[in-house]
Amino acid sequence: xxxxxxxxxxxxxxxxxxxxxxxxxxxxxxxxxxxxxxxxxxxxxxxxxxxxxxxxxxxxxxxxxxxxxxxxxxxxxxxxxxxxxxxxxxxxxxxxxxxxxxxxxxxxxxxxxxxxxxxxxxxxxxxxxxxxxxxxxxxxxxxxxxxxxxxxxxxxxxxxxxxxxxxxxxxxxxxxxxxxxxxxxxxxxxxxxxxxxxx
Amino acid sequence: xxxxxxxxxxxxxxxxxxxxxxxxxxxxxxxxxxxxxxxxxxxxxxxxxxxxxxxxxxxxxxxxxxxxxxxxxxxxxxxxx
Amino acid sequence: xxxxxxxxxxxxxxxxxxxxxxxxxxxxxxxxxxxxxxxxxxxxxxxxxxxxxxxxxxxxxxxxxxxxxxxxxxxxxxxxxxxxxxxxxxxxxxxxxxxxxxxxxxxxxxxxxxxxxxxxxxxxxxxxxxxxxxxxxxxxxxxxxxxxxxxxxxxxxxxxxxxxxxxxxxxxxxxxxxxxxxxxxxxxxxxxxxxxxxxxxxxxxxxxxxxxxxxxxxxxxxxxxxxxxxxxxxxxxxxxxxxxxxxxxxxxxxxxxxxxxxxxxxxxxxxxxxxxxxxxxxxxxxxxxxxxxxxxxxxxxxxxxxxxxxxxxxxxxxxxxxxxxxxxxxxxxxxxxxxxxxxxxxxxxxxxxxxxxxxxxxxxxxxxxxxxxxxxxxxxxxxxxxxxxxxxxxxxxxxxx
Numbered sequence: 001x002x003x004x005x006x007x008x009x010x011x012x013x014x015x016x017x018x019x020x021x022x023x024x025x026x027x028x029x030x031x032x033x034x035x036x037x038x039x040x041x042x043x044x045x046x047x048x049x050x051x052x053x054x055x056x057x058x059x060x061x062x063x064x065x066x067x068x069x070x071x072x073x074x075x076x077x078x079x080x081x082x083x084x085x086x087x088x089x090x091x092x093x094x095x096x097x098x099x100x101x102x103x104x105x106x107x108x109x110x111x112x113x114x115x116x117x118x119x120x121x122x123x124x125x126x127x128x129x130x131x132x133x134x135x136x137x138x139x140x141x142x143x144x145x146x147x148x149x150x151x152x153x154x155x156x157x158x159x160x161x162x163x164x165x166x167x168x169x170x171x172x173x174x175x176x177x178x179x180x181x182x183x184x185x186x187x188x189x190x191x192x193x194x195x196x197x198x199x
Numbered sequence: 200x201x202x203x204x205x206x207x208x209x210x211x212x213x214x215x216x217x218x219x220x221x222x223x224x225x226x227x228x229x230x231x232x233x234x235x236x237x238x239x240x241x242x243x244x245x246x247x248x249x250x251x252x253x254x255x256x257x258x259x260x261x262x263x264x265x266x267x268x269x270x271x272x273x274x275x276x277x278x279x280x
Numbered sequence: 281x282x283x284x285x286x287x288x289x290x291x292x293x294x295x296x297x298x299x300x301x302x303x304x305x306x307x308x309x310x311x312x313x314x315x316x317x318x319x320x321x322x323x324x325x326x327x328x329x330x331x332x333x334x335x336x337x338x339x340x341x342x343x344x345x346x347x348x349x350x351x352x353x354x355x356x357x358x359x360x361x362x363x364x365x366x367x368x369x370x371x372x373x374x375x376x377x378x379x380x381x382x383x384x385x386x387x388x389x390x391x392x393x394x395x396x397x398x399x400x401x402x403x404x405x406x407x408x409x410x411x412x413x414x415x416x417x418x419x420x421x422x423x424x425x426x427x428x429x430x431x432x433x434x435x436x437x438x439x440x441x442x443x444x445x446x447x448x449x450x451x452x453x454x455x456x457x458x459x460x461x462x463x464x465x466x467x468x469x470x471x472x473x474x475x476x477x478x479x480x481x482x483x484x485x486x487x488x489x490x491x492x493x494x495x496x497x498x499x500x501x502x503x504x505x506x507x508x509x510x511x512x513x514x515x516x517x518x519x520x521x522x523x524x525x526x527x528x529x530x531x532x533x534x535x536x537x538x539x540x541x542x543x544x545x546x547x548x549x550x551x552x553x554x555x556x557x558x559x560x561x562x563x564x565x566x567x568x569x570x571x572x573x574x575x576x577x578x579x580x581x582x583x584x585x586x587x588x589x590x591x592x593x594x595x596x597x598x599x600x601x602x603x604x605x606x607x608x609x610x611x612x613x614x615x616x617x618x619x620x621x622x623x624x625x626x627x628x629x630x631x632x633x634x635x636x637x638x639x640x641x642x643x644x645x646x647x648x649x650x651x652x653x654x655x656x657x658x659x660x661x662x663x664x665x666x667x668x669x670x671x672x673x674x675x676x677x678x679x680x681x
Contacts, residue, residue: 108477118667
């Protein structure tokens with residue numbers, strides 16, 4: 001069995017982890033994201049080119065992995081398993097609008113649910129297996145089962161997993177880190193994932 | 200060229216930059232601005248939509264997009280009126 | 281791999297045929313299905329070469345017995361999944377723990393994009409029935425209901441590697457005794473959304489694509505669906521089913537390089553192929569044929585080719601890209617090409633890589649030029665998706681271990 005050694009939940013203007021719980025006062029989602037990014041104090045201008053879904057994924061993973069590092073693991077030993085209900089709908093709508101004038105290549109690139117995983121992997125040098133599931137609602141059982149399965153493989157040590165659900169002004173982003181050998185944190189089960197999610 | 204810089208910043212989401220931060224002759228695709236292949240494609244769209252100037256393919260684009268000045272020169276020479 | 285995962289049924293629909301047998305004949309005869317766009321009301325109609333399925337939505341609906349308005353993506357998926365189930369011939373399907381893992385990138389966009397223009401002009405116009413099945417998950421649900429799959433459904437969207445990832449997931453569910461039979465694969469329909477998007481990325485060929493050729497200019501888009509039916513050894517024996525092939529190994533990795541381009545040395549695809557071989561406990565020389573991802577873009581073919589050279593050195597097996605026949609069917613490509621790989625094992629043959637003339641500079645890889653019958657034991661299929669999602673799967677003849 002593996003362990004949940006950290007998490008980050010971003011919803012309704014709040015950022016919650018096992019170590020912090022704070023609000024960012026912001027009018028729009030864009031303002032929230034920009035403020036969240038500047039508080040990170042990292043230099044990663046590519047952030048501005050991402051779509052909101054990838055920006056949320058970037059923010060949550062950055063905060064999570066600042067609190068609990070994965071640098072001790074080889075790149076192939078880390079996996080990513082994410083999910084949501086909206087696939088890439090938020091950006092699909094923006095792209096569809098751009099098609100009225102001229103299809104925007106930089107928007108089109110983000111009209112796929114899994115690009116957020118690509119951005120997280122590029123940022124943290126993660127080369128292991130990655131999967132993205134579309135489910136009607138947050139599904140802790142799916143994550144618990146699939147992530148345990150992935151971690152059963154000998155060469156896999158850790159997995160960044162969770163839920164990145166974004167549409168217009170609505171966002172619900174929950175990422176956690178599951179580690180095979182850490183022995184600290186909560187046991188990686190659906191019940192524990194649910195508890196952290198509803199904290 | 201100042202207007203062009205504003206358009207470039209807007210089209211490429213370079214929110215951390217102001218027009219004054221981009222030199223007229225500064226290489227756009229080297230370490231300085233760190234633009235990539237997708238940015239090049241957006242510039243092609245920008246030239247088409249805002250300056251009525253067509254670029255046939257991505258390879259042609261890489262020569263034209265060396266700097267803001269080279270883009271401005273290309274527009275002046277090729278704009279369809 | 282323990283327990284052995286058998287493929288007992290396969291179904292496919294693409295621009296080269298409306299069935300497994302029709303597609304095989306076309307592959308055998310070198311007949312591709314890439315023609316100027318006809319079915320969409322697009323500025324590229326009659327101009328852009330694409331791989332369209334030669335059936336209208338009405339014809340597809342009639343064939344699968346669907347009387348409600350659903351998306352083309354669902355119809356294509358149902359068409360191929362039904363063929364796969366029929367092929368498997370499982371009499372007590374309902375009494376087994378059954379599941380559907382379907383993949384799609386475009387979902388119901390084919391209908392949504394019809395809804396939008398009138399809706400944007402006037403919010404009281406447009407039919408909501410055009411958008412109720414927009415979501416990727418809705419495609420799977422429509423399929424599951426019609427196929428009578430009750431125990432487990434899931435939808436995967438990881439760009440061009442989606443449907444092979446669905447097959448991997450299906451294999452794992454059986455391996456761990458969670459399900460007895462899984463229908464797995466993917467489907468995608470052509471839409472203006474994808475055509476316009478790919479046009480803006482400037483990676484389409486205005487002519488017929490030329491995978492792995494030095495003068496290649498890009499990809500042709502396509503549509504279709506490919507599904508397989510997977511069972512364990514135990515279910516195979518208890519139900520007297522026939523094994524077409526065995527899922528011998530697979531792997532998925534992330535290239536961690538760029539949102540849409542592959543790393544020049546093909547790190548992600550190299551790792552995926554190597555890890556699939558490790559799972560199968562095979563050396564690279566054991567692979568008899570590779571069904572390439574081979575889209576025909578400058579970037580993919582160089583990257584994938586480089587990875588292959590690094591892994592196989594001077595013992596590169598027979599290889600070809602069947603996208604030279606079908607076009608790039610995006611989310612369905614992994615599923616369709618899995619079926620083609622199984623076809624290759626079944627008929628003991630390799631398929632040609634059409635329109636190849638000159639090897640890529642510096643790579644010295646010559647894909648298969650003609651259809652050829654050969655003894656095959658292990659076939660590898662690669663699917664490399666945007667977001668750096670790289671998958672490789674190995675299908676093998678059912679050898680008694």
